[in-house]
Amino acid sequence: MEEEVFSDIDGKIISLDCQSHSSFCREFTISAAKVSIGKIMVYTCAVWLFAYAVFFFTENTAVLSSAIVVTLVGMMVHIHFVKIDHETLLIIGSLGVQVSSSYASGRESTTFIEMSKIKDIVINEAVHMQSIIYYLCILLKDSSNPEAVSSVVPLFQSSKPRLNCLVKVYKSCQEILACPDSLDNKSA
Amino acid sequence: MVLKIFFPQCCNRADSGLLVGQWIPGHNSAVVLAVIHYPFIPWQVKQYINEIQGQSHVELAVLGSWSMPKEGQEGMESFLRDLSTIFPQQHWLQLSRQIGEIGFRCQVLHRDQIGEEHMELTEEGDGEVFQTVAQGELLFSQDKYDDGPLKLTHWQSEGREASIIVELMKQASVPLCVLLTKLLVFWAWLCSLRLLNTRPVIFVSSKLSTCVQLSYRTEHLQMLSSTKRADTHAHFMRKANTFVSFLVDVALGMLLVSWLYRENRIGQLANALVPAADHVAEELEQLLQWLMGAPAGLKMNRALDQVLGRFFLYHIHLWISYIHLMSPFIEMILWYVGLSACLGLTFAISLLSDMVALLTFHIYCFYVYGARLYCMKVYGLSSLWRLFRGKKWNVLRQRVDSCCYDLDQLFIGTLLFTILLFLLPTTALYYLVFTLLRLVVVLFQGILHLSMEFINSFPLFAIGLKVARPYHLAAGVKFRVLCEEPGTPLHLMMEINPISCSTVVQTYRMPTYSCYPKDSWGALVKKLFLGELVYPWRHKGTKTD
Numbered sequence: 010m011e012e013e014v015f016s017d018i019d020g021k022i023i024s025l026d027c028q029s030h031s032s033f034c035r036e037f038t039i040s041a042a043k044v045s046i047g048k049i050m051v052y053t054c055a056v057w058l059f060a061y062a063v064f065f066f067t068e069n070t071a072v073l074s075s076a077i078v079v080t081l082v083g084m085m086v087h088i089h090f091v092k093i094d095h096e097t098l099l100i101i102g103s104l105g106v107q108v109s110s111s112y113a114s115g116r117e118s119t120t121f122i123e124m125s126k127i128k129d130i131v132i133n134e135a136v137h138m139q140s141i142i143y144y145l146c147i148l149l150k151d152s153s154n155p156e157a158v159s160s161v162v163p164l165f166q167s168s169k170p171r172l173n174c175l176v177k178v179y180k181s182c183q184e185i186l187a188c189p190d191s192l193d194n195k196s197a
Numbered sequence: 198m199v200l201k202i203f204f205p206q207c208c209n210r211a212d213s214g215l216l217v218g219q220w221i222p223g224h225n226s227a228v229v230l231a232v233i234h235y236p237f238i239p240w241q242v243k244q245y246i247n248e249i250q251g252q253s254h255v256e257l258a259v260l261g262s263w264s265m266p267k268e269g270q271e272g273m274e275s276f277l278r279d280l281s282t283i284f285p286q287q288h289w290l291q292l293s294r295q296i297g298e299i300g301f302r303c304q305v306l307h308r309d310q311i312g313e314e315h316m317e318l319t320e321e322g323d324g325e326v327f328q329t330v331a332q333g334e335l336l337f338s339q340d341k342y343d344d345g346p347l348k349l350t351h352w353q354s355e356g357r358e359a360s361i362i363v364e365l366m367k368q369a370s371v372p373l374c375v376l377l378t379k380l381l382v383f384w385a386w387l388c389s390l391r392l393l394n395t396r397p398v399i400f401v402s403s404k405l406s407t408c409v410q411l412s413y414r415t416e417h418l419q420m421l422s423s424t425k426r427a428d429t430h431a432h433f434m435r436k437a438n439t440f441v442s443f444l445v446d447v448a449l450g451m452l453l454v455s456w457l458y459r460e461n462r463i464g465q466l467a468n469a470l471v472p473a474a475d476h477v478a479e480e481l482e483q484l485l486q487w488l489m490g491a492p493a494g495l496k497m498n499r500a501l502d503q504v505l506g507r508f509f510l511y512h513i514h515l516w517i518s519y520i521h522l523m524s525p526f527i528e529m530i531l532w533y534v535g536l537s538a539c540l541g542l543t544f545a546i547s548l549l550s551d552m553v554a555l556l557t558f559h560i561y562c563f564y565v566y567g568a569r570l571y572c573m574k575v576y577g578l579s580s581l582w583r584l585f586r587g588k589k590w591n592v593l594r595q596r597v598d599s600c601c602y603d604l605d606q607l608f609i610g611t612l613l614f615t616i617l618l619f620l621l622p623t624t625a626l627y628y629l630v631f632t633l634l635r636l637v638v639v640l641f642q643g644i645l646h647l648s649m650e651f652i653n654s655f656p657l658f659a660i661g662l663k664v665a666r667p668y669h670l671a672a673g674v675k676f677r678v679l680c681e682e683p684g685t686p687l688h689l690m691m692e693i694n695p696i697s698c699s700t701v702v703q704t705y706r707m708p709t710y711s712c713y714p715k716d717s718w719g720a721l722v723k724k725l726f727l728g729e730l731v732y733p734w735r736h737k738g739t740k741t742d
Contacts, residue, residue, distance in 0.1 A: 030678050031687040033199060099676060101689070103199045103225075107676050119675040119694055 015174040018142050025174050033102030033185055037178050039168045040095035044113055056080050088113040093167040102185045126150055130182045132175050143172045201226035208232045211350040213264040219256055231351035232263050239283050261290030303686050377422035406547040434705050441658040446541035453545055454538050463535050467528035474556055478517045485509050497623045505627055516559045543649050550645040557638045564635035571628035572728030574617055581614035656705035667695035
């Protein structure tokens with residue numbers, strides 16, 4: 010099987026992992042690049058050099074300790090709340106769709122949407138600054154009017170994969186959504 | 198269609214027996230609630246299920262058989278299969294598991310045909326398929342450790358979760374509620390006395406934030422002291438949140454009081470109050486002297502300047518005299534009023550806000566004078582400007598119309614317009630200075646009110662519940678794929694997805710008489726420009742001025 014290299018809308022390399030647990034249950038994981046050590050070192054050095062410069066002028070050691078505290082707290086906040094490691098889409102036919110993002114610190118935030126609320130999974134276009142991007146989204150039904158779309162849940166928001174990756178995921182999802190009654194006759 | 202079976206995790210290691218639960222036909226799924234162990238007598242099982250069905254109105258049924266054969270129990274499978282004839286069901290589930298294997302094996306026998314179906318098995322960790330289990334509460338009253346004719350295993354058979362503190366509080370709550378109700382009746386009688394219901398008293402009490410906070414807390418206590426059980430989850434959470442935040446409030450208030458009254462800090466505060474007021478008055482006088490001179494190099498109209506300056510200086514002088522008159526009583530008043538901070542930290546904050554409002558009353562008065570003067574000037578100017586151009590405001594049509602004026606009207610109008618125009622900078626400067634002062638005071642009061650509202654509305658109980666027992670508050674479920682062996686159905690683990698902190702605060706926030714900015718920024722600036730009186734914080738539910 011040829012290895013296709015996927016990238017996100019900014020050109021950074023991402024990886025897509027498709028797992029088919031059964032004929033009606035599939036899991037897609039898109040992982041972004043990890044936190045790069047070079048960037049961390051650059052930021053830390055910049056903050057500390059600035060703190061040293063301020064200390065040189067003010068002779069106040071509180072500046073240095075506060076710079077250390079700020080760096081540590083900033084790094085913790087970044088890996089716990091900002092940096093998303095991978096995003097997963099688990100689609101289970103006739104049960105629902107689960108969207109989860111896991112952060113660099115290990116925290117996971119999950120939402121599960123029942124199949125009865127899902128109208129369809131589509132690829133939408135959006136105008137973002139000066140370019141047009143594609144994103145995969147789930148259309149939710151309105152409880153009062155089944156034909157209308159009540160809201161749109163965009164998927165893979167932080168990884169932002171490009172169209173080739175989205176098409177692959179879309180085709181796979183449509184196979185499951187289109188025929189939930191498919192019976193796969195396995196032998197005992 | 199895919200058949201879904203919801204199976205509780207606690208029954209993973211249960212002995213062989215019958216599966217009892219409910220079918221949900223619309224979603225083609227079965228919810229297993231309990232396993233009745235072998236040995237059992239089928240008619241007793243039927244009788245028990247009918248009993249539970251009658252009492253709880255849940256459509257329970259025997260769903261199938263569960264077999265986890267231990268050594269020496271061969272032949273169990275065929276016995277259990279024969280049971281399908283005794284308990285008539287459209288679909289008869291046969292779940293089996295070997296010791297040492299992780300997955301289950303599942304077979305479904307249809308009434309009309311025998312065949313294997315595509316299915317998935319969902320094991321529940323801490324959660325349940327909610328409504329079904331909630332309604333099937335009666336089923337869980339018996340378990341395998343009881344001495345009845347039937348031995349059951351279900352999610353509560355390892356023990357129900359309870360807490361001694363909660364039980365003790367339940368016992369203590371009844372007499373407390375009675376006492377609280379009596380106190381509240383007395384308080385309500387006190388508040389409804391004729392003396393306290395006169396118009397001036399009502400007006401003053403609607404302006405003082407202490408009285409507002411007092412009435413708010415009385416409402417809370419009335420809600421808490423009712424002996425009726427909370428019927429919905431939201432109602433229960435609101436009661437619990439109110440109770441916990443009230444306790445924390447009172448505790449913090451007592452802490453504050455103990456800190457204030459130690460080493461007579463309150464006496465020191467009272468002694469510092471009058472000099473502080475003097476200091477403020479002195480600063481104001483200096484400011485006015487500066488305005489009466491040549492402020493920032495601007496040249497004022499001397500006569501008007503002197504008039505306004507002297508007027509305000511006289512005001513300050515009056516105010517200081519009143520403060521000095523009151524100064525011997527201030528310490529005593531402050532001492533007794535400070536004791537009321539025992540009722541809660543919010544009371545202390547509202548008292549502080551009221552004290553600030555009373556002490557800066559002269560700034561408020563100056564602002565009103567300056568604003569009214571400026572407002573009159575601006576309206577006069579705009580009307581005379583229209584006259585200058587030969588137009589008039591038509592009140593009937595609410596628009597500007599052209600108008601033919603007489604010569605003397607035009608003459609006087611132009612004169613007045615010129616006078617007002619050249620006096621504008623002086624008035625505008627006074628207005629600007631006093632508006633800025635007033636805005637500073639309003640900002641400070643606003644911060645105090647916001648912090649009070651935060652204490653009032655923050656759902657402490659819900660946050661504590663989320664931290665200590667996150668599975669009580671759920672934002673949904675999450676699934677995890679357990680194992681996929683070919684030949685076995687797909688196994689998924691269903692767990693409760695705990696709610697996030699921001700959702701907790703948003704959902705369980707208590708409603709307050711919140712102070713919110715009445716005007717948008719644009720409207721506020723426009724009002725300030727025109728000289729209209731500005732009251733940036735408006736209590737919800739009070740009549741506008």
